[in-house]
Amino acid sequence: MASQKKRKIKVVTIHDNFFKLFDDNSDPELLTIKEEMHRRPCLVLIKIKYKNKKYTFALPLRSNISYHAPKNTYFALPTRSTTRDGNHHGIHYSKAFPVDSKYFLPYQMDGDFFGELVLATIEKNIKTIVQDFQKYIERYENGDMPKFCTDIDNAIMKQELLK
Numbered sequence: 001m002a003s004q005k006k007r008k009i010k011v012v013t014i015h016d017n018f019f020k021l022f023d024d025n026s027d028p029e030l031l032t033i034k035e036e037m038h039r040r041p042c043l044v045l046i047k048i049k050y051k052n053k054k055y056t057f058a059l060p061l062r063s064n065i066s067y068h069a070p071k072n073t074y075f076a077l078p079t080r081s082t083t084r085d086g087n088h089h090g091i092h093y094s095k096a097f098p099v100d101s102k103y104f105l106p107y108q109m110d111g112d113f114f115g116e117l118v119l120a121t122i123e124k125n126i127k128t129i130v131q132d133f134q135k136y137i138e139r140y141e142n143g144d145m146p147k148f149c150t151d152i153d154n155a156i157m158k159q160e161l162l163k
Contacts, residue, residue, distance in 0.1 A: 008123050010044040011107050014058055018103035021158040027151040033060060033095055041107045043091055043122060045130060050137050050152065055098040059133065061118070062092045069094070072136060073146050075129050077118050091122070091129060093136040094149040098156050 019034035042058035065074050067086040073094040083089045109115045122129065139145075140152065 007110075007119065009119070009126055011041045011061075011109050011119070011122075012044055012058070012104040013039045013041060013107045014099060015103045015105050018099055021162075022154075026158070027154050029095065029148055029150045030097060030155065033097075033150070039105075039107075041109055043129070044104070045133060048130075048134060048137055050098070050156075051141060055156070056101060057096045057133070058099045059091045059093065059096040059129075061090070062095065063087075063089045065090055065092050070146060072132070072139075073149075075125065075132060077121055078114070080114070093133050094146045096133065096136075096152075097150045098152060098159070100159055 016034075019030065022030045022034070025031065041061045043061065044056060044058060046056045047054045048057050061077070062074075063080045063082045064084055065088040067088070069088070069092075073092065074088060075091040075093070076088050077090045080089045110119055137152075140149070
């Protein structure tokens with residue numbers, strides 16, 4: 001039986017309606033994530049400062065982050081059985097995007113040994129993850145954008161237009 005421990009972190013998946021905002025191909029990386037992510041988990045980080053404003057970000061958990069990806073663009077997690085040799089399983093900062101909580105759907109990740117291991121690793125390292133992601137955002141804001149990253153400004157604009 002899975003433990004019903006109260007988590008310090010929030011893991012969700014993102015509703016398809018969020019990704020429909022990008023059907024105009026204004027962010028090919030988000031559309032790629034849509035295809036990859038169908039009901040995949042994302043770590044939610046709130047109050048991340050970007051351009052002097054605070055946003056809630058979804059940070060995708062991905063099982064095959066390329067071995068070419070710079071180390072400062074992801075946080076490594078225990079390797080999954082689906083992770084190809086040389087690649088990494090982790091929280092992929094360069095695929096993160098700001099998202100309104102109305103697009104969150106519950107995601108059940110605990111209940112098996114591996115899920116519990118991943119959640120425990122994230123909880124144990126949450127301070128480091130938040131700090132490293134904030135540094136990533138600061139580099140992004142200063143124009144140091146890794147190849148194949150999401151367009152944060154576009155994601156903000158698309159959601160602002162709906163308000």
